[in-house]
Amino acid sequence: MTALSASAVSLAAHGVAYALPIARAAARNGLSPSLLAAVAAQETGGPGSNGGRNILGDGGHGHGLFQIDDRYHAFARSPAAMDPAQNAERAAEMLHGLLERYGGDERAALSAYNAGSPTARGTTTRWADGETLGYADSVLRHQAQIEDARAELPEATARTGSYGAPLGAPTGGPLAPPPTANHGEQPWLDELAAESNASTPTS
Numbered sequence: 001m002t003a004l005s006a007s008a009v010s011l012a013a014h015g016v017a018y019a020l021p022i023a024r025a026a027a028r029n030g031l032s033p034s035l036l037a038a039v040a041a042q043e044t045g046g047p048g049s050n051g052g053r054n055i056l057g058d059g060g061h062g063h064g065l066f067q068i069d070d071r072y073h074a075f076a077r078s079p080a081a082m083d084p085a086q087n088a089e090r091a092a093e094m095l096h097g098l099l100e101r102y103g104g105d106e107r108a109a110l111s112a113y114n115a116g117s118p119t120a121r122g123t124t125t126r127w128a129d130g131e132t133l134g135y136a137d138s139v140l141r142h143q144a145q146i147e148d149a150r151a152e153l154p155e156a157t158a159r160t161g162s163y164g165a166p167l168g169a170p171t172g173g174p175l176a177p178p179p180t181a182n183h184g185e186q187p188w189l190d191e192l193a194a195e196s197n198a199s200t201p202t203s
Contacts, residue, residue, distance in 0.1 A: 066091035
């Protein structure tokens with residue numbers, strides 16, 4: 001199993017929807033897959049859910065898994081915006097650029113992604129335990145949940161990349177896809193399973 005497919009399996013096994021497109025976009029842009037997945041969870045999942053949905057939101061202005069706004073981004077006005085892979089790639093490019101702009105400061109980059117300013121609190125989220133968090137802190141809480149879940153796997157991930165992206169991941173264990181009832185078609189699951197099977201030695 002490749003590092004990319006292992007990373008995607010690790011995310012998917014713990015409820016991250018569209019894990020392979022997210023893992024691919026993160027790898028191409030030097031991001032932590034769990035951070036990118038956490039942005040999707042914040043944008044279209046909700047508190048307590050590490051999944052995400054490919055939806056039209058924000059009064060029709062937020063497009064796809066990462067809710068890219070058509071008032072500010074021409075990409076969001078194209079059909080590609082509703083393709084999860086292309087949506088994830090564009091979001092990853094944006095987040096990478098913001099991390100570079102703000103010297104790797106994740107809170108600043110996330111705040112700017114949401115509200116246009118590195119110091120903005122942005123959209124607030126009330127979690128089930130009563131805690132209300134600004135956008136960046138809510139994303140980081142999602143990431144902590146994903147990372148805690150990943151830590152339960154038998155092998156630690158190796159961290160490399162410009163912003164600590166975990167490009168290696170546990171190589172064992174079955175493919176455990178996230179729930180699909182609320183996320184529509186996910187053809188990447190078949191692709192991921194095929195890739196995993198092709199890279200597994202036969203006896």
